[in-house]
Amino acid sequence: MTALNSGENKTVAAINHMDLKIKKGELFGLLGPNGAGKTTLVKVLCTLLPPDGGTAIINGYDVVKQQMQVKRSLGTLFSVGERGFFWRLSGYSNLEFYASINNVPHNIMHDRIMEVLRLVGLQDKSSVFFQKYSGGMKRKLSLARAMLADPPILLLDEPTTGLDVVSSRSLREFILNDLVKKAGKTVLYTTHYIEEASQICDRVAIMDKGKIIALDTPEAIRNAVKKGEFVEFVVQNITEAQQNTVRGLNGVISVTAEVQDAVLGQTRLRVRLENLEALPRLIDYFFKENMKLVNFKREEPTLEDAFIEITGVGLSE
Amino acid sequence: MTFREELWKTYYFMKRDIISFATYKTNIVLMIFSALFGALSYAFLGANASVLAVLQTYHMSYTTYLIIGIAFMTYLSQSLTLVQRTINPWSLEEMLVSPTRLVTFIIGSSLWGFIWSTATIAIYLTVGVLAFGVVLSVNIIGTIYVVFLGIGTFIGFSMIGAGILILTKQGDPVTTLITIITTLFGNVLFPPQVMPEPLRTIAFFTPQYYFLTDVRTMLTGGSISSIYRELGILTLMFAIIVPLGYFVFAWCLKTSRKNGTLSWF
Numbered sequence: 158m159t160a161l162n163s164g165e166n167k168t169v170a171a172i173n174h175m176d177l178k179i180k181k182g183e184l185f186g187l188l189g190p191n192g193a194g195k196t197t198l199v200k201v202l203c204t205l206l207p208p209d210g211g212t213a214i215i216n217g218y219d220v221v222k223q224q225m226q227v228k229r230s231l232g233t234l235f236s237v238g239e240r241g242f243f244w245r246l247s248g249y250s251n252l253e254f255y256a257s258i259n260n261v262p263h264n265i266m267h268d269r270i271m272e273v274l275r276l277v278g279l280q281d282k283s284s285v286f287f288q289k290y291s292g293g294m295k296r297k298l299s300l301a302r303a304m305l306a307d308p309p310i311l312l313l314d315e316p317t318t319g320l321d322v323v324s325s326r327s328l329r330e331f332i333l334n335d336l337v338k339k340a341g342k343t344v345l346y347t348t349h350y351i352e353e354a355s356q357i358c359d360r361v362a363i364m365d366k367g368k369i370i371a372l373d374t375p376e377a378i379r380n381a382v383k384k385g386e387f388v389e390f391v392v393q394n395i396t397e398a399q400q401n402t403v404r405g406l407n408g409v410i411s412v413t414a415e416v417q418d419a420v421l422g423q424t425r426l427r428v429r430l431e432n433l434e435a436l437p438r439l440i441d442y443f444f445k446e447n448m449k450l451v452n453f454k455r456e457e458p459t460l461e462d463a464f465i466e467i468t469g470v471g472l473s474e
Numbered sequence: 475m476t477f478r479e480e481l482w483k484t485y486y487f488m489k490r491d492i493i494s495f496a497t498y499k500t501n502i503v504l505m506i507f508s509a510l511f512g513a514l515s516y517a518f519l520g521a522n523a524s525v526l527a528v529l530q531t532y533h534m535s536y537t538t539y540l541i542i543g544i545a546f547m548t549y550l551s552q553s554l555t556l557v558q559r560t561i562n563p564w565s566l567e568e569m570l571v572s573p574t575r576l577v578t579f580i581i582g583s584s585l586w587g588f589i590w591s592t593a594t595i596a597i598y599l600t601v602g603v604l605a606f607g608v609v610l611s612v613n614i615i616g617t618i619y620v621v622f623l624g625i626g627t628f629i630g631f632s633m634i635g636a637g638i639l640i641l642t643k644q645g646d647p648v649t650t651l652i653t654i655i656t657t658l659f660g661n662v663l664f665p666p667q668v669m670p671e672p673l674r675t676i677a678f679f680t681p682q683y684y685f686l687t688d689v690r691t692m693l694t695g696g697s698i699s700s701i702y703r704e705l706g707i708l709t710l711m712f713a714i715i716v717p718l719g720y721f722v723f724a725w726c727l728k729t730s731r732k733n734g735t736l737s738w739f
Contacts, residue, residue: 197734200734203571204570204571205567205570205571205731205736206731206732206734206736207731207732225573228571228572228573229573231571233571235567235568241565241567241568255568255572258568258569258572258573258574258579259572259573259574260572260573260574302568
């Protein structure tokens with residue numbers, strides 16, 4: 158499948174000859190940096206964006222030729238979906254409207270709305286105006302909306318964006334346990350958070366520049382990064398220049414750095430070494446530069462390492 | 475923080491606004507026309523000729539003319555902005571991924587607005603009849619037909635405006651232009667017959683003129699045969715503008731979907 162996106166002056170392939178099958182009842186993760194084409198893929202699958210070439214089949218229906226059947230098979234949560242809600246209506250009234258346009262029969266509408274509100278834990282807030290919902294509640298209501306018509310397939314585009322850690326975890330557990338394991342839904346879950354995909358997905362596709370560049374279980378993708386050893390350091394007061402020096406040390410393959418504690422000036426370095434013989438050289442360098450080494454430990458390769466290995470760039474790039 | 479510094483700040487506030495304003499070139503032209511047309515409208519309204527022209531052309535009091543004109547413009551205003559109000563990008567996306575047809579969405583989204591407009595019109599007419607001696611003799615079928623044509627024609631304009639808005643993401647010049655034209659040529663506050671010949675001719679190309687002429691006749695005891703020509707022209711405009719509006723809107727929506735830019739405005 159191919160889909161083009163036209164900007165102001167140029168047209169780019171947002172999805173470039175993609176070939177992908179998702180099994181029934183699978184929680185499938187689509188991972189990639191911003192601009193990789195994840196949202197474009199979701200828009201093609203939910204019939205919002207016509208593909209420029211190829212076909213996409215949802216629940217046996219063609220997304221171009223059988224749009225109504227595709228729409229009845231899908232529930233979609235957009236990455237900024239809460240803006241589709243009516244702010245001066247209660248959560249219940251919003252769902253009532255969306256239930257009607259999603260063909261939920263009138264005689265079961267109330268029960269269905271209450272059921273999805275219970276599923277996302279908003280049954281006690283059903284009469285509260287949407288404008289008074291917190292960010293987490295809005296996200297949950299978006300998910301409830303996607304589930305209203307009880308579709309067999311759910312497209313969840315970055316469902317945890319904007320949520321705090323606790324709400325994110327709770328939403329992920331709900332998707333895995335309630336939607337996939339209990340209700341048997343097929344879920345396409347897009348994210349640029351590697352750990353999310355790693356924690357809950359049966360299979361993960363890594364997408365970059367409109368193409369699938371890796372597709373397997375999270376475990377298998379992690380294991381694909383066999384070369385080298387991973388060590389994590391927490392270092393105090395390391396400068397940008399010193400980080401670059403570390404990158405150039407003999408035996409160092411790659412270094413990713415992130416601030417662990419800005420107040421204490423602590424930086425977490427994830428260093429990939431050719432082998433453990435390079436480790437003393439690295440530690441010597443830290444001592445020579447009078448840097449305080451707060452902590453260090455050996456690490457298993459993560460999905461992020463796999464992503465960097467495959468794409469040659471970090472997710473933030 | 476000196477007075478001079480504060481003055482400079484206010485200058486940069488103003489500069490920011492001027493630069494921003496200057497980017498809306500169409501809007502600037504429309505604003506100038508709006509001011510010009512507004513001034514002319516009130517000048518014609520103030521002329522005694524209006525009252526005389528109403529009596530001669532429509533055979534009704536100026537109060538009756540004015541109340542019916544203002545009341546029924548609510549239908550046209552409601553229709554003119556209908557599609558634009560319905561298609562904010564977020565609810566449009568949610569609608570397009572649901573198994574609901576676009577026409578259902580537009581009609582469903584407009585019903586309450588038209589019920590409210592009808593209530594508003596009823597209030598206008600009731601006040602007119604009870605307090606200002608407006609005399610009504612309603613041809614119900616004729617009125618419904620004329621209102622149907624007027625609303626349909628203006629929804630056609632609304633679809634053109636909404637289509638342009640979706641495609642260009644830079645505002646809707648159609649609604650603004652028609653609103654401005656209505657002020658001067660719409661036959662709402664004064665009959666175009668009081669204007670000089672060139673301006674009067676422009677009025678005869680606007681559906682507002684025919685809509686209000688027809689509806690006034692249907693509400694004040696006139697026969698359909700007396701507005702045969704005006705009704706025919708309004709029907710013709712309806713037959714052209716509605717399909718044109720639908721075509722433009724559908725094409726702009728399709729193009730925007732194809733480009734993946736539906737949610738950009």
